[in-house]
Amino acid sequence: IILLPGPNSLYVLSVAAQRGVRGGLADGLAYDIITRLAKLRSLFVIAQGTVFALDQRSVGPEEAGRTLNVDYVVSGTLRRQDKRLAVSVELVESRTARIVWADVFDHKLDDAFLALDEIGDRIVASIESEVEAAECKLAILRPPNSLDAWQAHHRGLWHMYRFNREDNQRARHFFEMAVRLDPTFSRAYAGLSFTHWQNAFQRWDEREPAIERAHDAAGRGLAADDRDPAAHWAMGRALWLRGRQDQSLTELQRAVDLSPNFALAHYTLGFVNCQSGDAEAAIGSSDHSRRLSPFDPLLFGMLAVRAIALVRLGRLDEAADWAVQAAARVNAHVHILAIAACCLAMIGRVQEASELLASIRKTVPSYRIEDFLAAFHLSPEAEALFRDGARRIGLG
Incomplete structure (x- = not known):
């Protein structure tokens, strides 16, 4: 599960716990997304140390959003079925609990690292564009x-x-x-x-x-x-x-x-x-x-x-x-x-x-x-x- 926050040029990404063994594909994907979002420079991203600490405490998305005072929470689940990998992602505005965007990213699992890389590309690009769109809508309503x-x-x-x-x-x-x-x-x-x-x-x-x-x-x-x-x-x-x-x-x-x-x-x-x-x-x-x-x-x-x-x-x-x-x-x-x-x-x-x-x-x-x-x-x-x-x- 992945977290993110917002406006005033302050966005934070964190990760909540995933059930199962630590260090699996979901953790790898979450940490990869943290790094990629940080490279955008338009987002302020919470470091992996905080992500790990919240994960160890089994802090869920809603509580993490309040704890970190974030504007957006992105939660995700990873599923493996036969030879396919699917990641469901949802972007929620913390203040209103409104779902801003949701999608499912699917990929063949012939090469797990390639699948994670391509899914990560699409998730990061989508998060950036959807947060930008949400911020544009909020800004246009203000005097x-x-x-x-x-x-x-x-x-x-x-x-x-x-x-x-x-x-x-x-x-x-x-x-x-x-x-x-x-x-x-x-x-x-x-x-x-x-x-x-x-x-x-x-x-x-x-x-x-x-x-x-x-x-x-x-x-x-x-x-x-x-x-x-x-x-x-x-x-x-x-x-x-x-x-x-x-x-x-x-x-x-x-x-x-x-x-x-x-x-x-x-x-x-x-x-x-x-x-x-x-x-x-x-x-x-x-x-x-x-x-x-x-x-x-x-x-x-x-x-x-x-x-x-x-x-x-x-x-x-x-x-x-x-x-x-x-x-x-x-x-x-x-x-x-x-x-x-x-x-x-x-x-x-x-x-x-x-x-x-x-x-x-x-x-x-x-x-x-x-x-x-x-x-x-x-x-x-x-x-x-x-x-x-x-x-x-x-x-x-």
């Missing part, structure tokens, strides 16, 4: 002038994930509030950098100044905490905007090394590689990011990465299918719709492509293929394919 740095950060995330110009501006405001309240808050600098990145990528602001602001905010995040994977993720994105692909990939790989469960870092590695780098690696990164965070707000991007990589590999029918899935996401922005329209046009599905073109025109009436190509850093061969697709549907 803006009453927010502390942690709450302002999550209010910013709520707006950031709407992927439109107005919400992006609001997100910037709350991230600026967060770093003003806490100048050492590296994650808030990463969020602030992302809003400037969006302004440059979407052309919601003058591109060059926005690129510089994205890089500056990412640098401030690294200065605040150079072991925060989100800070390296932000710098990787900012360097990509500057056209420094190799340096970008180095920063993004550093983010993954610091936290192998950081889905957005895996996704962004795919984003950079899919355009002009290693297309096969981009597909692997896309798939891994979606396994880690299957309901991510950036799922449309993860799907689109796979589509662009498949275009470069000449697998156009597959590319179109993945691009359509990306465009179907409710928060997919205009560049995602353009990827899907062009991919469909490449394989002759012109009617479907034209329907997407109508959506593009409704959202951004002046949108042209040059806007799309200016946003990305595509290889010459990929650029030619997207130009041809655009020509077939009149996205000139």
